[in-house]
Amino acid sequence: MSENELEELNKEAYKYGFTTAVDAITLGRGLNEDVVRAIAAARKEPQFMLDFRLRAYEIFKGMKEPEWAAVHYPPIDYENVQYYSAPQKKEESDAAPSYDSLDDVDPEILRTFEKLGIPLDEQKRLSGVAVDAVFDSVSITTTHQQKLSDAGVIFCSFGEALHEFPHLIERYLGSVVPASDNYFAALNGAVFSDGSFVYIPPFTRCPLELSTYFRINNVEAGQFERTLIIADKGSYVSYLEGCTAPQSSKHQLHAAVVELVTLDDAEIKYSTVQNWYAGDKETGEGGVYNFVTKRGACRGKRSKISWTQVETGSAITWKYPSCILLGDDSVGEFYSVALTNGHMQADTGTKMIHIGKNTKSTIISKGISADHSSNVYRGHVNINPKAHNSQNYTQCDSMLVGKQCTAHTYPYIDIRTNDSTVEHEASTTKLSEDQLFYFKSRGVSEEEAIQAVVTGFCRDVLDVLPLEFAAEAQKLLTLKLENSVG
């Protein structure tokens, strides 16, 4: 292979690795109480928010970074991270909490999102999907506002919600993932900047798919966003999260928190296609450290939360989208494809906590490991003493590509009733040179062969992704695996 071809392949392997030149307002490096206060001040936040942050910071100071996950990395220097980075408004110099209109946004940023396939202006925006675009620490804009507000749906940046709907935030923020939950949740509680807020009123089916697109641009800054979605009684929403970051030899810290709440008969379908920069494929240098806490509480009877994730990028992934099944007859689902290649390390899975009666959960996990990567499924199914007649089904499949990678499965199962059913199935397969040769000997190209095998392996998960993202996810998986077989 010539050097040019190699270069082309590298580019293709991570085509979102560019940086946008915009002036950023930051608060410098390191973390202390002043930084926490400064973030709240920069964003002109109400008092309860500052109190929340300061409590979280106190908790954070007393905690230690967790070491139980099967991921290895040099100690993170938390004093060297920038905890806030906001792109500067066109003609203003003070740190700005939000944009009033797209006219205020640096055109470079709009071009960035367009390059990422997320056009934000009225003429070109995606039909059928409302997008909240978050650039470093700040939400840039949310599309389709009129159509959403006609339906009574609130979908806006977290910063905006703090000013417009403080009572909702105060009531629900931290109610699913308290700052004390874990080290990274505490850190996020102290310094989180923007993110998305969604509220679906009772008996409303959200008329559009909602989507947040997270873009880390400043290679020196961490990204700490917070998402809160509340589905009131009898409502439904489908939400999609996408993410990319520039290619950099430094590691970027990403510690997000997502909280979902469903009341009686409500349903949230939360899908993620994650494609952060994963580090140099050969050396493992750079890439995003992704320490994310995602949890949903099915508070209402017969309510449902469904997590679907396609994880293809991050040097380190530490992430367990979970469901607390409080309401009787509530349902939790977790569908996951986690692909690791190069030197990536993923420790991901889910927790299903059954508390209400007749609660049901399904876990379908597909792990694909290639090159020198390590891929761990870690799951926890907990059936509490009062969760009578509950059911869990877990299926955990691993695919190995090449000879240097590893795949591990750590299922924890804790059953405290004698009338519940828990099933666990697992398998390991290999995407081999022999399979690719067999396809090619029938005239099928390597790319199509990988796509066929990987899509077949992941079908159960790809089938539950919103249609337009399933095709994208398929392509992404294929692209990541080319040149890894052998």
Add this chain to the structure above:
Amino acid sequence: MLTLDNVHAQVEDHPILKGLSLTVNAGEVHAIMGPNGAGKSTFAKVVAGHDDYEVNDGDIQFNGESINELDIEDRANKGIFIGFQYPTEVPGVNNAEFLRLAYNAKRQANNQEALNDEEFRPILLEKLKAAQMDHIFLERDLNSGFSGGQKKRNEILQMLVLEPQLAILDETDSGLDIDALRIVADGINQYRSENHAIVLITHYQRLLDLVKPDFVHVLADGKIAKSGGPELALELEANGYDWLTK
């Protein structure tokens, strides 16, 4: 159609083919026999273009064009088919979908439109019938959990669907019971025509009783040790290979 001219090939540093020359014309059926380790499967893989096999001397031509430098899939789409001795299992990929993928790859290589499932189905069902196979095979994953015999029959189905110009069948008869052997032979005989060339790699006369070859070759130590008509196979059946290789 297929010409091998003094082909030398090695795997890693082991020379296996040591000057193999062979010409196969349209309409002909050739049988290649020979002791284990003589290079019979290597011959099939070298013609297919397998990356593990390095051709370091000689030329392979298909329809007058050298294919030494062609990729595996390009050779296939030009009309070369290998029926493998050990067909690979591919869990998760539906057999019918795989056949359509391969069928369309060939169509697209010939600048024809790909067929959708609905358009392809009647073609597939006709070939399935010709191969005397049950519908259930189409619903299963490619070779996954198939018995040895089922895998071989699935290779014949693929050959009938893809309609290659040249089919090299590597021990397609081994591991088959008597009924399956007859069905496989039926499939090969249906495919046999003046436009198609067939190379049967086999150890046993029983296949050659059902598919009568025009030529029989003995491959020993990487080259053709002897060629003849169908009677040569009978001689080998009676006397083994020793008299040829000593």
